[in-house]
Amino acid sequence: MSDTQAVLAINxxxxxxxxxxxLQAMSLLWVQSSNAICVHPGRPALQGWEQIRLIWExxxxxxxxxxxxxxxxxxxxxxxxxxxxxxxxxxxQIQGRPMTAQSIATNIFExxxxxxxxxxxxxxxxxxxxxxxxxxxxxxx
Amino acid sequence: MSDTQAVLAINxxxxxxxxxxxLQAMSLLWVQSSNAICVHPGRPALQGWEQIRLIWExxxxxxxxxxxxxxxxxxxxxxxxxxxxxxxxxxxQIQGRPMTAQSIATNIFExxxxxxxxxxxxxxxxxxxxxxxxxxxxxxx
Numbered sequence: 001m002s003d004t005q006a007v008l009a010i011n012x013x014x015x016x017x018x019x020x021x022x023l024q025a026m027s028l029l030w031v032q033s034s035n036a037i038c039v040h041p042g043r044p045a046l047q048g049w050e051q052i053r054l055i056w057e058x059x060x061x062x063x064x065x066x067x068x069x070x071x072x073x074x075x076x077x078x079x080x081x082x083x084x085x086x087x088x089x090x091x092x093q094i095q096g097r098p099m100t101a102q103s104i105a106t107n108i109f110e111x112x113x114x115x116x117x118x119x120x121x122x123x124x125x126x127x128x129x130x131x132x133x134x135x136x137x138x139x140x141x
Numbered sequence: 142m143s144d145t146q147a148v149l150a151i152n153x154x155x156x157x158x159x160x161x162x163x164l165q166a167m168s169l170l171w172v173q174s175s176n177a178i179c180v181h182p183g184r185p186a187l188q189g190w191e192q193i194r195l196i197w198e199x200x201x202x203x204x205x206x207x208x209x210x211x212x213x214x215x216x217x218x219x220x221x222x223x224x225x226x227x228x229x230x231x232x233x234q235i236q237g238r239p240m241t242a243q244s245i246a247t248n249i250f251e252x253x254x255x256x257x258x259x260x261x262x263x264x265x266x267x268x269x270x271x272x273x274x275x276x277x278x279x280x281x282x
Binding site for chain 1: 178180220221223224
């Protein structure tokens, strides 16, 4: 198995743990140190595995289904670091109602001995396009 | 200068080019290939330098001031890949009016011969906290 295949396999294991609300499987996929960072859509950064784990636990307690699918846009491996960029579809509670929302995610992995582990995840919402202005004016950077 | 210092210097050069609307300086900071990816807040991924450059050009044409500040949360260097995570304050046009908005950004760099270059940027809005629900319910992952 190439490095790229190994990274994609771990990336898919992350979405499987997410969808199955499997906290134990999720825990095995992360660097369990203060270096780990996780940004959930629209939220500030969670720093350190303890904080990240606590929020996964809360997310997994919700009755709603979680991510529906992820489409890999890019994967890059360079030495002992790698990243995967993907479009995600997930169910979010918007004003108390479950709605399918699109998001985009950057997952960064580090090779620790022979295993790739998530060290940073940044997921963010794709917002509806502005109706009355050019795109870059609306979202200045 | 350590690798970490070199990455932080290039990261600051990115914000300087952004704030000064300097397309030439911005162009020198990116991997100019199809591998480059840029996600502006709320928008889908732009793939490849040509697309990315076009949108910077459009952003720099706006009359508004651009990012105000960036506070580095984490920097990590591993071989020839590095990333910087930061909180940003920037001016965004919301329904035609400039407002200061908070965002969070993941900037990934690759060392190309002796220079660190941006290969991926993911910037996303921090949304107001939900008023009537627990956070993880609101933003399911």
